[in-house]
Amino acid sequence: MTRPELSPAVGGGGRTEAVLSRLQLMVTRKLDGLLQGDYAGLLPGPGSEAGESREYRPGDDVRRMDWPVTARTTMPHVRRTVADRELETWLAVDLSASLDFGTGQWLKRDVVVAAAAALAHLTVRGGNRIGAVVGTGGPAGDGGAGTVLRLPARNGRKEAQGLLRAIAGAPVRPGRSDLGALIDLLNRPPRRRGLAVVISDFLAPPEQWSRPVRKLRFRHDVLAIEVVDPRELELPDVGVLPVVDPETGELHEVQTADPRLRRRYAESAAAQRAAISTTLRGAGAAHLRLRTDRDWLLDMVRFVAAQRHARTRGTTR
16 A cells, blocks of 8 residues: 655655645644534533533533532532633643554554644634744754744634644654643643643653653643554564664564464553543543544544534533
């Protein structure tokens, strides 16, 4: 199968513009065709304007408890809120060297850029602002996060396209960004309540980034987009497989014909992904997993539908 041309980081500015234009067209057609409604965000944010009260359901945010109604009825109630129209969205985009890998239809880096494009489209169409901090590996720099590109929050399609061009054209350097330090950049300086999105493969140890995610959740709705390649979950039986670590350049040869090795690899990968899911859920973040061998846009649409359905039942996590 021929992999579609999506990676805009390779080649000149003209090719980057062409790739982003095709990506924008794809996002616009599919999201606008499948996500109906005046305000279609990836998370049905609670907003700040008070609405009606309803009975508490397991999973509701206890910070929205309506204590006067609870005391009057002797039944726990929560206060509904009306979603804000003006939303500020911030992206923490991890473009460490490990993202330059893919054995499916796309590279993981492609999916990261595509997810950012979908978020930008959903954000700016409501007149909202979007900004980003982008970690590109390299030596420790901005707050320990490595080399970081800061893109201030602005509204408008032209500004959103500029943000996407900057993300797509960001050079990837050897080494791994400190994901925890990158996420912490969304906490400094304190920003108005909004949506914070972390896009990464989350291969860094959870203890490195779990606390910054919990801290971010105190003020913002948090969405974690995990990008996965199928070969990170299981090894095919292809004999001796040369494997290069994209972050260190080290070359290893793996004998994939060994069924015990493949089994241990799959078990370790499953345990790693389960730890990521558990940590994100414990931090209160919504979790969306996108794969390089699947229709990532369809997975996004399904995620939005599930979040909205959960919201009507009283929980969004």
